Structure formats: structure tokens, C-alpha cells
Amino acid sequence: MNWFYQRLPEWAQPVAEYILEVGLKYTLIIASISVVISVVVGVLLGTLMTINFAPLRAAIRLYIEVWRGLPIIVTIFLLYFALPTLADELHLGLISEVADPLRASILGLGLWGSAQIAEATRGAVQSIPREQHEAAAALGFGWLGAHANVILPQAWRRLIPPLVGLSVGVIQNSTLASILGVPEVLEAANQQTNALAVPTVDPTTLEITGGDSHALEIYLGIFVLFFLISFPLTRLAAYLERRLAV
Amino acid sequence: MNVLAAFDWQYIWDHRGVLFDGLVVTLKLAAIGIAGAFFVGLLLGAARAYRIPVISQVAGVYVELIRNTPILVQIFLIAYGLPKASEFFQFDFFTVACIALVVWGGAFNTENFRAGFEAVPFRYREAAYALGFGPIKTFLNISLPIGGRIALPSSINTYVSVFKNTALMVAISVEELTNVAKQSIDLDFRTWEMISVLAVTYLTLVWTMSALIRLLERRLAIPEER
Numbered sequence: 001m002n003w004f005y006q007r008l009p010e011w012a013q014p015v016a017e018y019i020l021e022v023g024l025k026y027t028l029i030i031a032s033i034s035v036v037i038s039v040v041v042g043v044l045l046g047t048l049m050t051i052n053f054a055p056l057r058a059a060i061r062l063y064i065e066v067w068r069g070l071p072i073i074v075t076i077f078l079l080y081f082a083l084p085t086l087a088d089e090l091h092l093g094l095i096s097e098v099a100d101p102l103r104a105s106i107l108g109l110g111l112w113g114s115a116q117i118a119e120a121t122r123g124a125v126q127s128i129p130r131e132q133h134e135a136a137a138a139l140g141f142g143w144l145g146a147h148a149n150v151i152l153p154q155a156w157r158r159l160i161p162p163l164v165g166l167s168v169g170v171i172q173n174s175t176l177a178s179i180l181g182v183p184e185v186l187e188a189a190n191q192q193t194n195a196l197a198v199p200t201v202d203p204t205t206l207e208i209t210g211g212d213s214h215a216l217e218i219y220l221g222i223f224v225l226f227f228l229i230s231f232p233l234t235r236l237a238a239y240l241e242r243r244l245a246v
Numbered sequence: 247m248n249v250l251a252a253f254d255w256q257y258i259w260d261h262r263g264v265l266f267d268g269l270v271v272t273l274k275l276a277a278i279g280i281a282g283a284f285f286v287g288l289l290l291g292a293a294r295a296y297r298i299p300v301i302s303q304v305a306g307v308y309v310e311l312i313r314n315t316p317i318l319v320q321i322f323l324i325a326y327g328l329p330k331a332s333e334f335f336q337f338d339f340f341t342v343a344c345i346a347l348v349v350w351g352g353a354f355n356t357e358n359f360r361a362g363f364e365a366v367p368f369r370y371r372e373a374a375y376a377l378g379f380g381p382i383k384t385f386l387n388i389s390l391p392i393g394g395r396i397a398l399p400s401s402i403n404t405y406v407s408v409f410k411n412t413a414l415m416v417a418i419s420v421e422e423l424t425n426v427a428k429q430s431i432d433l434d435f436r437t438w439e440m441i442s443v444l445a446v447t448y449l450t451l452v453w454t455m456s457a458l459i460r461l462l463e464r465r466l467a468i469p470e471e472r
Contacts, residue, residue, distance in 0.1 A: 069452040071413035074424060074444050081437040172316035179417050186319055193326065219327035223315050230314035 011210075015192045015218060019225075023188030026102075030174040030184060033106050035167050038113025043159075045114065046121025047147055060118065067115040073176050076108035080180055101180035109170050116169075120162040124155035157244050164237035168230050189222045257436045258443055265443060268426030275340075275412040275422060279347030280405045286348060287355020287401065288394075292385065294356060295363035295393075305356055312353035317411055321346045325418050343415040343422075351408040355401050362397025363389055395466045402459045406452055413448070423447060 001020065005013045049060045067075060084099040128151050136146035178187035199211030258265070290305040292298075312320065325342045328335035337345070366389050374384040413424040427440040 065453065066449065069449045069456075070445060071410040071424070071448055073413050073416065074441070074448060077424075077428065077431075078441050078445065081431055082441040085437055168314075175316040175318040176414070178318065186316070186322065190322070213326070213330070215326040216323075216328065216330040219319065219323040223319055223323055226315045226319055227311065231310065234314055 011196065011212075011214060012217065015196070015214070016221070018192060019185055019188045019218075019222060022183055023185035023222075024225075026177070026182055026184040026188075027171065027174050030102070030106055030109065030177055030182070031167070031171045034109035034113055034170045034174070037106070037110030038117050038166060038170070039163065041110065041114035042117025043121050043152070045118040047125055047152065049118065049122045050125045051143075064115045064118050067111040068119075072108055072112050072173055073179060075111055076104050076176060076180065079107050080104035101177065101182045105174070105177035105180060105182055108176070109173055112173070113166055113170055116166055117159075117163070120159055121155065124158035125151060127158060128154050160244060161237050161241040164233055164240060168233045168237070171229060171233075172226065185222050185225065189218050193218050253442075254436060254439055257434070257439050261430060261440075264426050264430070265423070268421060268423035269447065271340075271420065272412050272422040272424075275343055275347060275415065275420070276409040278344045279351055279408040279412065282344070282348030283351025283355045283404060283408055284401070286352025287359045287404075290352065290356040291359025291397070292363060292389075294360040295389075309353045309356050312350055313357075317346065317350045318414055318417060320350060321414065321418060324349075339415075339418045339420050342418060343412070343420045347408050347411060350411065351404055354404040354407070358397045358401040358404060359393070361400070362395075363393035365396045366393045398466060399459050399463050402455065402462070406455045406459075409451065409455070410448070 001017075005016055008016055045060050045063065049057055051057070070078075080099060080101065125147075132150055132154065133146060136150040141149060174184055175186040177184050178190060181187060183191065193213040193215045197211065197213035199208050201208050290301070290308070293301040294305050294309075296302075321342065324335075324337075324346055325339060329337075370388050370392065371384050374388045379387065412422055415422050416425040416428055419425060424444060427444050431437050431440050
């Protein structure tokens with residue numbers, strides 16, 4: 001990456017290095033773990049939702065509508081501020097640890113993402129014709145075996161485009177972690193503009209230097225950075241949607 | 247369950263004034279954002295669908311730029327970046343919030359309306375031309391009522407998102423509902439009370455809007471062609 005930093009003006013070199021090496025790392029950590037949680041929980045709930053058992057369906061429906069309906073930042077606040085008080089009451093040490101800004105953000109995005117994926121999975125599983133279920137049953141598969149070996153591998157095709165779309169959404173919404181102070185790309189940029197805005201005084205000559213936040217260049221920089229990550233993914237999602245259309 | 251036992255209804259009641267003020271700001275932001283997104287989407291969506299030169303290409307770039315970047319980054323760019331470019335962009339943060347919501351919602355709505363207008367069968371417009379309607383009259387009498395109806399469900403989805411995005415203005419300290427609740431959490435640590443108020447308020451409004459989509463979808467469905 002050195003060839004890149006060297007082409008920047010002097011003030012921008014440490015800024016770019018911090019945003020790309022600390023900020024981008026956190027953004028990718030948040031986004032990747034949230035996507036994994038979303039897929040695991042979402043596919044499970046979405047598949048369970050196709051079982052014809054009203055209370056279970058209603059419970060999953062409620063889960064989906066709540067986490068899709070709340071602004072994600074409210075979900076993150078819920079996990080960060082409110083959940084630990086409840087966990088302390090119930091002596092659940094494990095949950096009180098969620099009160100870490102990073103974990104609360106990841107989990108908040110995971111709840112939102114899993115609601116999206118659950119809805120997509122439900123649609124995908126229901127789109128598989130009845131005969132496939134019957135054929136699986138005829139081969140001696142139980143519910144679990146039929147879904148793992150016959151239904152989900154076929155439903156998967158329909159799940160790929162929404163999954164790529166979700167990844168874009170999660171990457172973009174990972175910026176919400178900045179509100180709790182996690183140093184992902186946006187918060188890294190905030191920290192750098194704030195630091196640059198403080199002028200430095202030379203102790204011997206009393207000469208004041210700096211004091212320019214460079215906010216325009218820095219925020220435009222991360223705007224471009226997010227665009228470069230998202231744009232290929234949204235193109236890919238659109239392409240896959242056409243390509244995998246059934 | 248101590249949390250439930252300790253749940254202080256009185257605390258919420260005592261804060262009804264600030265919470266209500268916060269809700270009013272949230273609704274104001276949402277109303278401005280939704281109205282702006284409607285007009286931007288309508289105009290640019292039409293420009294995209296009918297390939298009006300220059301405007302169509304510019305709108306295309308605008309849509310891709312906004313849809314592929316986080317709204318929070320857009321908010322910071324407008325709030326702190328643009329004023330460095332020119333004094334002209336020096337706004338108070340309520341205005342910044344409105345601009346960000348309109349710009350964001352407008353981009354998504356441009357796509358909704360473009361798809362809606364493009365779904366209007368060409369023969370309908372052909373019929374209008376045959377009856378002697380000019381391009382403007384054809385748009386107002388044929389494309390807008392039909393295409394607008396096709397675009398309605400997806401554009402309401404965008405409005406719901408615009409409403410939910412007002413909560414992000416906590417990042418630039420606009421005194422909307424989420425921010426008001428967070429401030430009182432920071433002061434008094436009555437977290438469950440305030441988070442419950444937030445959750446109930448947002449869910450009520452979002453669910454009402456989603457129910458409205460389903461209702462409208464049924465009411466405004468274009469009758470099947472036979």
C-alpha cells in the first residue's frame with residue numbers, strides 16, 4: 001500500500017493509513033461476522049417458517065417484523081444500553097458482555113440481516129415444488145434430511161442475489177457502529193478530522209500550524225471508498241438475479 | 247423479574263414533554279424527507295424512463311452514487327465536508343438532516359418511478375398520441391396515473407426507510423426522538439423505559455405504514471387484462 005500513500009499530500013498519509021488499516025479492518029470484521037450470523041440464523045428461521053405450525057410461524061413472523069421494523073440504530077442501542085441491565089438482573093454474565101460497542105453493533109446488524117434472510121429463505125423454500133418434498137420423502141428422507149439434501153440446495157439458487165444485496169446493506173450499515181465509537185471507516189475518518197482540526201503550536205517559535213480539518217477531502221475519500229466496495233457488489237447482485245432467474 | 251418490577255412508568259410520563267417534542271421533530275424530518283423524495287423521484291424517474299438527454303445520465307450517476315454509499319457517510323459529508331468547499335453549503339444540522347433524507351430517498355425513488363413508468367405499455371401512450379394528446383398531456387393523463395400506481399408499493403417502502411433513517415440524525419445531534427431518548431439515557435440511566443418508548447413508537451409507525459402498503463396494493467391494483 002506504500003505506493004498509494006506516497007502519492008498523497010503529506011497531511012493525508014497518516015490519515016489514509018489509519019482509515020484503511022484500522023477503519024477498514026473494523027468495517028470488514030463487523031460486516032463479515034454480521035453476514036455470517038444473518039445467513040445462519042436467517043436460513044434456519046426461514047426454513048422453520050415453512051413448517052405448518054401456527055405458533056412457530058407467528059413467533060418467527062414477529063421476529064422478522066420487529067427487527068426489520070426498528071431502525072437499526074435503535075436495535076443497537078437496545079443491545080448496548082438496555083440488554084446488560086436485564087442480564088445483570090438475571091445473573092447472565094455472558095449477555096452482559098454484549099455491552100461492548102463492537103459486539104452490540106455486530107449483533108444489531110445480525111438481527112436485522114437475519115430478518116431479511118429469513119424472509120428471503122421462506123420465499124425460496126416455498127418456491128420449490130411439492131413434488132420435490134414428496135420425492136425426498138419417497139427416498140426415505142426425514143424433514144431434516146429432505147431439507148438439508150434436497151430442498152435447501154435448490155432454494156440456495158434463489159437466495160444468492162438477496163444475499164449479495166444483504167452484504168452491501170450490512171457493509172453500508174456497519175457505519176452505524178461509529179455512533180457507539182467503534183473505529184470503523186466512518187469513525188476513523190471522524191477521529192482524523194477532529195485531530196487535524198486541532199492546531200499545533202511549535203514550543204520554541206510559538207508558530208501555529210495546522211488546524212485545517214480537511215473534512216471535505218476525508219469524507220469524500222471514504223465516500224469513494226464505500227462506493228468502490230459497494231458498486232461491484234450491487235452490479236454482481238443484479239447480474240446474478242438475471243443469470244439465476246428461474 | 248426485577249427489571250419489569252422496576253420499570254418506571256412515571257419516568258416516561260414525566261418526560262412526555264421532551265419525548266413528544268422529539269417525536270414532532272422526527273415526524274417533521276420524515277414529512278420533509280418523504281415529500282422531497284417524492285418530487286425528486288417523480289422528476290428524475292420520468293427523465294430516466296423517457297431518456298431525456300443529459301438529465302437522464304446525470305440522474306443515473308446520482309442514483310448509483312447514493313445507493314452505493316452509506317447514508318451516514320452522506321450525512322457527515324453534507325454536515326462537515328461541504329461547508330469546507332463553500333460558505334454556500336453552511337447549513338444548520340436540521341437542514342442538513344432534511345437534505346440528506348431528500349437526497350437519499352430521491353435516489354431510491356428515482357429507480358422506483360423509472361421502473362413504474364417503464365412498465366406502462368407503449369401501446370397506451372400510442373393510443374394517447376393517436377387521440378391527439380401531446381407529450382406532456384400523455385404523461386400527465388396516461389403515464390403518471392398508471393406508472394405512479396405501479397411504482398406506489400416500492401416507493402412507500404422507500405418512504406418507510408426514509409422515516410427509519412431519521413433516527414440516524416442522532417449522529418449529528420438533531421433533537422429528534424432517538425436523540426432525545428439517548429440524551430435522557432445518558433443522564434438518568436433509565437434505559438429500559440426510554441428504549442421501550444423508542445421501540446414502541448417506531449414499530450407502531452412503521453407497521454402502520456406497511457399495513458397501508460398492503461391496503462393500497464389491493465385498492466390500487468391495476469385490473470388484470472383479459
